[in-house]
Amino acid sequence: MSEKKYSFITIFTYGLVLFSPVIFQSVLQTTSSQIIQLTTLTYFLGAILMIFYRVKSRSFEIENRQKNILITILLGVVGIPASLILQMVILQIEQQFLGQSVASQNTQNIVDLIMNxxxxxxxxxxxxxxxxxxVFRRAIFGSLEKRFGFFLPALLSSVLFAFAHNDGHYLLYAGLGFLFCGMYRYSGRIWTSMITHVGMNLLVILTQLALRS
Structure with missing residues (x-):
């Protein structure tokens, strides 16, 4: 699969997954709890499809400089506390200079759905x-990095990543996006930033659930 085809089909699949709750709500006569269950299933189907696309696609230029598996895992694990520290720093900057609340509406909405x-x-x-x-690191940043270098593709990827979350904390998500792009470029493996991203989300959500309880 070519880079262009891979990027298109990956982004298209992501769009379908994001809009799946709206489709379920308008087409199916289901309860809110059932919609959440169907949405969760759709998320996993989307993730599985994207793994399949990755297997079938050509390696990007950025992936020709891969670190070994142990470094990939270690960097991904170390990236979890690093991403949490980065979050705290950026949130303080947003609060002090932009007057934004530390609370993330996106996270609160997710916690509400999980509680349901x-x-x-x-x-x-x-x-x-x-x-x-x-989507944001491989299909967007990874496909453009060879032609435009690090900064511009990372900026585009991170800005789109921030707007996808759409809760006002654009600087926060853009900063995390740059971190994930850097991890991907350094290791040459998308799994590095993926480990960090999964671990970070898990800790943030579990902390929020514990505070709610």
């Missing part, structure tokens, strides 16, 4: 981050 149906935690901590890494 705990199965949704699987979508937000596993399937969701997997898809986002394939």
């Amino acid at each position: 149906n705990m199965i949704f935690i699987l979508a937000t901590t596993i399937a969701g981050p997997i898809m986002e890494e394939f």
Whole structure:
């Protein structure tokens, strides 16, 4: 599969997954809990499809400089606390200079859905981050890095990543996006940033659930 075809089909699949709750709500006569269950299933199907696309696609230029598996795993694990520290720093900057609340509306909405149906935690901590890494880091940043270098593709990828979350914390998500792009470029493996992203989301969501309880 060519880079262009891979990028298109990956982004298209992501769009379908994002709009799946609207489709379920308008087409099916289901309860809100059933919609959450169907959405979770759709997230996992989307993640599985994207893994399949990755297997069938050509390696990008950025992936020709791969670190070994142990470094990939270690960097991904170390990236979890690093991403949490980065979050705290950027949130303080947003609060001090932009007057924004530390609370993330996107996170609060996710926690509300999880409280309604705990199965949704699987979508937000596993399937969701997997898809986002394939879309924003590989399909967008990875496909453009060879031609434009690091900064511009990372900026585009990170800005789109921030707007996809759409809760006002654009600087926060863009900063995380740059971190994930850097991890992917350094290791040459998308699994590096994926490990960090999954671990970060899991810790944030579990902390929020514990505070709610």
